[in-house]
Amino acid sequence: xxxxxxxxxxxxxxxxxxxxxxxxxxxxxxxxxxxxxxRRAGVSHAAPAHHFKDRAGLLTAIAVEGxxxxxxxxxxxxxxxxxxxxxxxxxxxxxxxxxxxFRPELLRPDDPELLAARERTRNQLHTAVxxxxxxxxxxxxAAWSMAHGFATLLLSHNLDGLLDGRDPEEAFLSxxxxxxxxxxNPATG
Amino acid sequence: xxxxxxxxxxxxxxxxxxxxxxxxxxxxxxxxxxxxxxRRAGVSHAAPAHHFKDRAGLLTAIAVEGxxxxxxxxxxxxxxxxxxxxxxxxxxxxxxxxxxxFRPELLRPDDPELLAARERTRNQLHTAVxxxxxxxxxxxxAAWSMAHGFATLLLSHNLDGLLDGRDPEEAFLSxxxxxxxxxxNPATG
DNA sequence: CGTACATCTTGACAATGACTAGATTGCGCT
DNA sequence: AGCGCAATCTAGTCATTGTCAAGATGTACG
Numbered sequence: 001x002x003x004x005x006x007x008x009x010x011x012x013x014x015x016x017x018x019x020x021x022x023x024x025x026x027x028x029x030x031x032x033x034x035x036x037x038x039r040r041a042g043v044s045h046a047a048p049a050h051h052f053k054d055r056a057g058l059l060t061a062i063a064v065e066g067x068x069x070x071x072x073x074x075x076x077x078x079x080x081x082x083x084x085x086x087x088x089x090x091x092x093x094x095x096x097x098x099x100x101x102f103r104p105e106l107l108r109p110d111d112p113e114l115l116a117a118r119e120r121t122r123n124q125l126h127t128a129v130x131x132x133x134x135x136x137x138x139x140x141x142a143a144w145s146m147a148h149g150f151a152t153l154l155l156s157h158n159l160d161g162l163l164d165g166r167d168p169e170e171a172f173l174s175x176x177x178x179x180x181x182x183x184x185n186p187a188t189g
Numbered sequence: 190x191x192x193x194x195x196x197x198x199x200x201x202x203x204x205x206x207x208x209x210x211x212x213x214x215x216x217x218x219x220x221x222x223x224x225x226x227x228r229r230a231g232v233s234h235a236a237p238a239h240h241f242k243d244r245a246g247l248l249t250a251i252a253v254e255g256x257x258x259x260x261x262x263x264x265x266x267x268x269x270x271x272x273x274x275x276x277x278x279x280x281x282x283x284x285x286x287x288x289x290x291f292r293p294e295l296l297r298p299d300d301p302e303l304l305a306a307r308e309r310t311r312n313q314l315h316t317a318v319x320x321x322x323x324x325x326x327x328x329x330x331a332a333w334s335m336a337h338g339f340a341t342l343l344l345s346h347n348l349d350g351l352l353d354g355r356d357p358e359e360a361f362l363s364x365x366x367x368x369x370x371x372x373x374n375p376a377t378g
Numbered sequence: 379c380g381t382a383c384a385t386c387t388t389g390a391c392a393a394t395g396a397c398t399a400g401a402t403t404g405c406g407c408t
Numbered sequence: 409a410g411c412g413c414a415a416t417c418t419a420g421t422c423a424t425t426g427t428c429a430a431g432a433t434g435t436a437c438g
Contacts, residue, residue, distance in 0.1 A: 103345075
């Protein structure tokens, strides 16, 4: 532990980020209160403002960090399906980051760091999907929709009944199998 | 128009719901303020409370309405792919309902009407997917993830660059084609 | 040692959600 | 027709929050 009472708090920025991630993961970004975070860190109510300017600033910082983490995660993928799996794994491991990243109305829309981080992650996704599809844009949308939909539904507890105790990652793999082999079925109706 | 000054307002409940949908569609559920809605309807700040109890009550009412609309829409689907298309179309046509439906932290979690409406819509989905898959649960998750991911990414403007002016519904159809024919590709890496 | 800077505190203000008590309207019942 | 009652809306209040401005405090660097 880092002395806890260094005055000037040692690293308030990280302390607030950590507390924010806890709150968001538990109750969503809406429940997040700057004053509450300050209380948890044992500082005055206006202290967070110096590090993040305002609420949007804090959430933008979280989104930037999230895009960085996601890019690093996706980089490890060795196949198209693995890419999806890593995406889902990221969402499950970092639910707070994931939620914030996809709530544009909570972020500073033209923050340069945010734009850069988002762009970098998107390129990661594009190059990873490239080669698996004739139309790259459609391919990216297909893979992304699949993984993102599963992740979103998972985090919002909409799959609880369907998973029925099954491991989410395993279910996601079964699910991609299902899709790729269902070409024989008359899926187009 | 309905006289605008009926005192006791004629139908305050619907007026507030309508205004709420506008705000949510434009700026998300977080930006919604009960007092602002009251102002728009020309009533006192506490008037909405009588119809919806509180913020969660209002949002829950919207979610219930949304599940009803979605169920009605899905009922018209004539194939598995059409089901997905209808799902996407619903999200695009009713973005406010759609967003609220999938933010459990904003809703009264055990509201009986909400639980009933949600259950009814899920059954709709289950029976529609049934028969297209060996493992029904996996089939539902696959179809739902696909459609839900596309809809979510679309509404959060994450597909803007990829669509590149293309019609979203058309793109979704191309995307499902892509998935079903990609069985020949070594998608499993 | 002292000056400049980052960090944090204190105080204030407007806005909001929620609650209570009270006013007004309209409907059913006799 | 008239009375009472419930539904609907108003007015006032309180705690909480985000944000801003000014000032205090500790730190680093000359």
